[in-house]
Structure formats: structure tokens, C-alpha cells
Amino acid sequence: MKIFYNRTGFLTLLFREIHRFSRVSIQTILAPLISNILYLGIFSGILSTRSIAFEGFNYLQFLVPGLATMGAIFASFQNPSFSLISQKYMNTVQDLNSYPISDIEKTTAFILGGMVRGTLIGTLTYVATLPFVRSGIYSPVFFFFSLMLTSFVFSSIGFISGLALDGFEKMNFVLSIVITPMSYLGGVFFEISKLSGILSAIRFINPIYPLVNITRYAYLGVYEDNIYVHGALALIFMIISFTASLTVFKRGTGIKIQ
Template sequence: MKAFYNRYGFMTLLTREIHRFTKVSIQTILAPLLSNILYLAIFGAMLQTREVGIDGVSFLNFLVPGLTTMGALMAAFQNPAFSLIAQKFQSTIQDLNSYPISDVEKSLAFILGGTFRGFLVGILTYTATIPFVGSQISNPILFFFSICVTSFIFASVGLVCGLILDNFEKMNFALAIVITPLSYLGGVFFEVSKLPGILSYIGLINPIYPLVNITRYAYLGIYEGNIWVHGIMALIFLSVAFITSLIIFRKGIGIKTR
């Protein structure tokens, strides 16, 4: 079977996934955007005089790429994950087996739908910070590309979780206990090197840390650690996340009836 053979079916499924979250844009786009703005307002007001160890960089400028990355990955993760869980709840998940498109096309439709939502939230988060810190970006192409890659990775992770988990409680648990703490410890609000004790080592192996660092480098032109290593790690995460999601989808885990 060809990996791509029904572009119209693929585009239909992708359009459905995009339309699904745009119909409730207050929950899927506006709510996370407002949360990120509140983070900027609260942390920025409280810690605006805090030194970040980088000459000439204010804490607000340091915070923007972290919030942008966090907003993108959270939204990207939630879109395919909650879409699949909702279909399981409605007992329509098995309908995916009858779609006349390949497993690669089905997987990509869910992942690209999540990628689009993540990218949209990330860009809107950055746009909302312009009145506070200005619009300067050191490397705009890399900045937007980094947000897109981050969104693609976590949309793939969201697809995996949506297939494996079977209810909203487990999904919210994964989001609250795994994804959110990793985001907070991934350099969004502070330099990972300043974490105390064992937390600094945990931060260095945090898969979100390289993504935040690349986005910060694209935004400010500065970075923490080795940016080339982080670039390689991001490519590895992207490959592993996408291949894993494709394998699980092809096996029919969470889709096929037993």
C-alpha cells in the first residue's frame, strides 16, 4: 500500500481537525493565549529586575521565547490527543479504519492539525508580547521554524497519547504530571544551569529544554549550553516521536476493536 494515495481524503481529514478546534477557538486558542499573557504580566512584573546571566538581556526578553515555545507545545499536544479521546468517548474511533486513506495520511492529518494549532498559539503568544518588549527577532526564519518543529514533535506525542490512553482523566493526568512539569523545568522561566542540585541534571536531559533553547537563540541570538547538540537532539526527538506515532497507528492500538 502506498503511503500517500488519496490527497483529497487526507485534506478532508486535516481540514476536519483544523475546523474542530477553530469552532471552539475561545477554549483552544484564546484561553492558552491569555494564560501566557498572564504569565508574562505576573512574572515580568515581579521579576523584571532579575538578572538572567546574559548582559543586555532583560528578564522580559528572556521570557518571551520560553512562553512562545510552551504555548505552542501545549496546544499541539492537546489537539490530536483530545480529538482521539473524544472519538473514543463517542464510540466513533473505529470509523478511522474505513477511511480510504493510508495510515501515514491519517497520522499526518492529526499531527499537522495539532502542528497548525500549536504554531498559531505560539505566534499569537509572540505577537501579544510585542507591546511589552518590541518585535525584534535575531533570526526570524529559525524562530518560526523552531516553533513549527516544536509543534510537530508534540502533536506526534499527543497522537501517541491519544491512541494509548482511553479517557480524559488519564490524558489530563499525563498533561498535568508529565508535560507541564517538563515545561516548567525546561528553561521557560529561568536558565536551566541555575537549577539547584539534581534538578539541573534533570533539566539538561529534559526533551523540552533543547526546543526552548533553540527558540531563545533564534529570538535573542544567545543560548545556553551547546546549540548544535540541541539541534541534533531536536531532530532526534522529531524522528522518534513521528515514527513512534506512525507505528502505533499502523498497529491499530486504541482504534481496532478486539
């Protein structure tokens, strides 16, 4: 039995998810992009002379890959979660059961839609920072790949959240209370090596830290801790998050009528 047996149906669902966020681009693309640039503008005025642990780079160069990663995380998480919760409010989420495509095609379409949005936000964040930070990318291909990988992981998490949660307030709770603190403690704004005590130990259980670190390596060519371990962890996160997404969807969580 073919896993992907209805290419037309799969692409239709994928393009629907992409079109859904692209037609309201002011909210889904421009708003988070401006937010990231404001972060850079604020920090450029306050901490532009702050020294960092990486010799030969200034703080703004250090900050850019962190902001790009954070933008990708938030955008990719929001896309599938918002889409599914919206369908629950409209009482149309059950229609997913009638789509003539396999479960893996449905899951992949939603996740790839979020990945496209996350990668786009991360890439545009880098482009928008060029007037402030004129710095070449150490490995452009790897930088783009790291944004795609990060977006895939958090789009999968957003997909699971969209299935499991039944309201926007719960989705915003996950964003505000879980993902945002993890981002701040994941090396977006500062080197984890400069933290001490429990704040430093948190990096061992924070999945965002390896993702930020590999993106920073792709951008600057420098890293903290072991970049090979972090690369392996990122790939493991991708496999686990997708497998969990498919499992939750197959169980009918948030879709089956009770």
C-alpha cells in the same frame, strides 16, 4: 506503492482537524493565549528587574520565547489527544479504519493539525507580548521553524496519548504531572545553568529543554549549552516521535475492536 495515494482524503482529514479547533477558538486559541499573557503580566511586575545570565537582555525578553514554546507544546499536545479521545467517547474512533487513505496519511493529518494549532498559539503569544516587550527577533524564519518543530514533536506525542489513553482525566494527568513539570524545568522561566544538583542534571533527560533553547536562540541570538547539539536532538525527537506515532497507529492501539 505510493505512501500518499489519496491527497483529497488526506487534506479532508487535515482540514477537519484544523476546523475542529478553529470553530471553538475561544477555548482552543484565546484561552491559552490569555493564560500566557497573564504569566508575562505577573512576571513583569514581580521579576522585571531580575538579572539573567545573558548580557544585554532583560528578564522579560528572556521569558517571551519560553512562553511561546510552552504555549506551542500544550496546544499541539491537546489537539490530537482530545480529538481521538472524543471519538472514543462517541464510539466513532473505529471509523478511522474505513477511511480510504493510508496509515501514514491518517497519522500525518492528525499530527499536522496539532502542529498548526501549536504554531499558531506560539506565534500569537509572541505577537501579544509586543506591547510589553519591544524586541526584534534575531531570526524570524528560524523562530517560526522552531515553533513548528516543537509543535510537531508534541503533536506526535499527543497523537500517541490519544490512541493509548481512554479518558480525558488520564490525558489531563499526563499534562499536569508530566508535561507541565518538564516545561518548568526545561528553561521556560529561568536559566538551567543557575540550577544545581539533580535539578540541573534533569536537563540531560528533559526533551523540552533543547526545544526551548533553540527557540530562545532564534528569538534572542543567545543560548545555553551547545546549540548545535540541541538542534540535532530536536530533529531526532521529531523523527522518533513521528515513527512511534505511525507504529502505534499501525498496531491499532485504541482503535481496533477487541
